[in-house]
Amino acid sequence: MRSLRIGLLLGIRQIQRASYWTTGLIIFVMTLTFLNLIAVSGILVGLIQGAENAVRESAQGDVIISARDDEDFILETPSLMRTIATYPEVTAYSVRYTGAATMEANYTERRDLSGERDTASVSVTGIDPIAEDHMTQLSELVVDGEYLDPKEEGYILIGVYFLEEYAENFGDFLDTVSNVGPGDQVRLDIGDISKEFIVKGIVESKVDEVNFTTFIPEREFRRLFSRLDRNADQIVIRTETPEQNADVVAAMEANGLTTFAKIVTFEDNLPKFLIDIKNTFNVLGTFIGSIGLVVASITIFIIIFINAVSRRRHIGILKGIGIHREAIEIAYVAQAAFYAVTGAALGTLLTYGWFVPYFDENPIQFPFSDGILAADPEGTFWRFVTLFIVTIIAGFVPAWMIVRQNTLNSILGRK
Amino acid sequence: MSALIEARNIHRKFGKGDLITHVLKGIDVTIEEGEFVAIMGKSGAGKSTLMYQLSVLDTPTEGELLVNDTDVLTLNEREATDFRLQTLGYVFQDYALVPDLSAQENVMMPLLMRGDDWQESKDTANRMLDNVGLEGKYPNLPGELSGGEQQRVAVARALAGQPKIIFADEPTANLDSISGTQIIDLLTCLHREEGQTIVMVTHEPEYAEPCDRIIYLEDGQIVQK
Numbered sequence A: 001m002r003s004l005r006i007g008l009l010l011g012i013r014q015i016q017r018a019s020y021w022t023t024g025l026i027i028f029v030m031t032l033t034f035l036n037l038i039a040v041s042g043i044l045v046g047l048i049q050g051a052e053n054a055v056r057e058s059a060q061g062d063v064i065i066s067a068r069d070d071e072d073f074i075l076e077t078p079s080l081m082r083t084i085a086t087y088p089e090v091t092a093y094s095v096r097y098t099g100a101a102t103m104e105a106n107y108t109e110r111r112d113l114s115g116e117r118d119t120a121s122v123s124v125t126g127i128d129p130i131a132e133d134h135m136t137q138l139s140e141l142v143v144d145g146e147y148l149d150p151k152e153e154g155y156i157l158i159g160v161y162f163l164e165e166y167a168e169n170f171g172d173f174l175d176t177v178s179n180v181g182p183g184d185q186v187r188l189d190i191g192d193i194s195k196e197f198i199v200k201g202i203v204e205s206k207v208d209e210v211n212f213t214t215f216i217p218e219r220e221f222r223r224l225f226s227r228l229d230r231n232a233d234q235i236v237i238r239t240e241t242p243e244q245n246a247d248v249v250a251a252m253e254a255n256g257l258t259t260f261a262k263i264v265t266f267e268d269n270l271p272k273f274l275i276d277i278k279n280t281f282n283v284l285g286t287f288i289g290s291i292g293l294v295v296a297s298i299t300i301f302i303i304i305f306i307n308a309v310s311r312r313r314h315i316g317i318l319k320g321i322g323i324h325r326e327a328i329e330i331a332y333v334a335q336a337a338f339y340a341v342t343g344a345a346l347g348t349l350l351t352y353g354w355f356v357p358y359f360d361e362n363p364i365q366f367p368f369s370d371g372i373l374a375a376d377p378e379g380t381f382w383r384f385v386t387l388f389i390v391t392i393i394a395g396f397v398p399a400w401m402i403v404r405q406n407t408l409n410s411i412l413g414r415k
Numbered sequence B: 001m002s003a004l005i006e007a008r009n010i011h012r013k014f015g016k017g018d019l020i021t022h023v024l025k026g027i028d029v030t031i032e033e034g035e036f037v038a039i040m041g042k043s044g045a046g047k048s049t050l051m052y053q054l055s056v057l058d059t060p061t062e063g064e065l066l067v068n069d070t071d072v073l074t075l076n077e078r079e080a081t082d083f084r085l086q087t088l089g090y091v092f093q094d095y096a097l098v099p100d101l102s103a104q105e106n107v108m109m110p111l112l113m114r115g116d117d118w119q120e121s122k123d124t125a126n127r128m129l130d131n132v133g134l135e136g137k138y139p140n141l142p143g144e145l146s147g148g149e150q151q152r153v154a155v156a157r158a159l160a161g162q163p164k165i166i167f168a169d170e171p172t173a174n175l176d177s178i179s180g181t182q183i184i185d186l187l188t189c190l191h192r193e194e195g196q197t198i199v200m201v202t203h204e205p206e207y208a209e210p211c212d213r214i215i216y217l218e219d220g221q222i223v224q225k
């Protein structure tokens, strides 16, 4: 390619001779465009991604085991657990029992026995406090009081949505009890059985599943709910890395564990609407980012156009002495490519060197999510490619417009 | 000697309808290999226009034109470009160098386009610059050279590809008399020592002296003097 050599030589020399300020500004525009392309969809998607991460961290783990559709509970839970514990990829797990109860508070001080009782319908989760904390760091979600002590009996953790003071912000549609805090007494009623608990702590999370439940030790749960066969409702498992999830599930299936329970990865367990929202946000963000792309391509167009118009005479002379049109076009395309690549490279560097780590450290606080900047390498790569191609076209068109003009007219500056 | 340029009844008109300007009105020229020909005449006589026709930068409205035995009027744009690259060399009035390229790179342009490899082009370019007396100016940008030096770079560029014919349109017009004389001496030397065919437009009779032949142009027609 003879034209390529000449084109690159011309292009590189033009970049070298251009003013640093102009070059810097153009690259700055390209960097901003690239960041815009990444950031808008990255933050929108990151919002959902952050919510997903929170659910993964503090509620569902990486692999979720639940009762088969034709069963009420996970069968043979104790032996299943022993098998699961032997998988090397499994780093933590928690066995959970769930049930519904009515929680009553302030009944000791109640004078008027005919008046309204202070109750709330609650869900109750029976856990092994140590295993659950190992699995989800539940103890870190305690915002008032303390975490359950495995040696003690008769204590309960309550999710904030059942407490009037916390739930007020969300309107009065939540079923709550009032004036309950650590040290206070509440009573759980399950049918005819009832038991008193002392509130040990209040838990609050970005994940509603945690806010909408109460926790008691599994031993007490089984007694209270007459679940003497130890068959649990849910087992959540943490794997070493989420990439292993599908393999772990496949291995469990191969080992026949699915005869006892339903086993799914976190990813497969995500509600479809969440995935839809994520995809929609991605498209939306890319669309908004594309406006920036259009602006950038117009900028490049104008820059190359002015550049080529101001060199129209030299372009004519080059053609006059026998230089092919492509060579001259390549010179301008090379410049556009240089701006695009440098700008996008800077943008990538900023994204992964600064923005992503920054937002991972300091998530944007949304009520339901710690928003991070989601920028998966593949998406970034394709945005890089898009910016590159758009810029190349934006550089080529004006160059082509000028270069195709009549040679002699260009040399003489006519028309 | 065979004719390098054979032009018959060349007409060039510009514009349309009532606004037609008839610039060249039936020119017949033959230029032999090895000739140094000057085209002279008053300003506006059509000298440049004639030169553009002969040098395949423009297309006559009417006539026949053979350059180096090629019917150049049948060439398409790409073929004409390649023809200029392979056969012709140009020295324009105001140097016409690429401002971003060094003297050396300017001279390398046509060589690279012909497909010479990088080092080869560089060596040839340096040799050409030496020939025109610009040793040590290889890396200079056009802006860092005087007008006379720039025009010598342009001559070096025109020569680099060993063209059959060099066309020079008032190559001295923008130069002081010393630089102008240098350029003419350079062309004369080329003609005498290498037998280079040169067609030059000038309106200084003094610069036409070394030429073998002078073509006088008046109002788009050749006149005898």
Ligand SMILES: Nc1ncnc2c1ncn2[C@@H]1O[C@H](COP(=O)(O)OP(=O)(O)O)[C@@H](O)[C@H]1O
Pocket (backbone or CB within 6 Å): A414, B014, B015, B021, B023, B041, B042, B043, B044, B045, B046, B047, B048, B049, B050
């Ligand atoms: N593209 C054009 N359109 C109209 N008239 C032109 C064009 N090019 C040249 N002319 C006219 O042709 C005449 C000769 O021009 P030119 O060949 O440049 O003269 P010279 O080089 O002898 O001074 C001038 O009158 C000029 O105005």
Ligand SMILES: [Mg+2]
Pocket (backbone or CB within 6 Å): B047, B048, B049
């Ligand atoms: Mg002229």
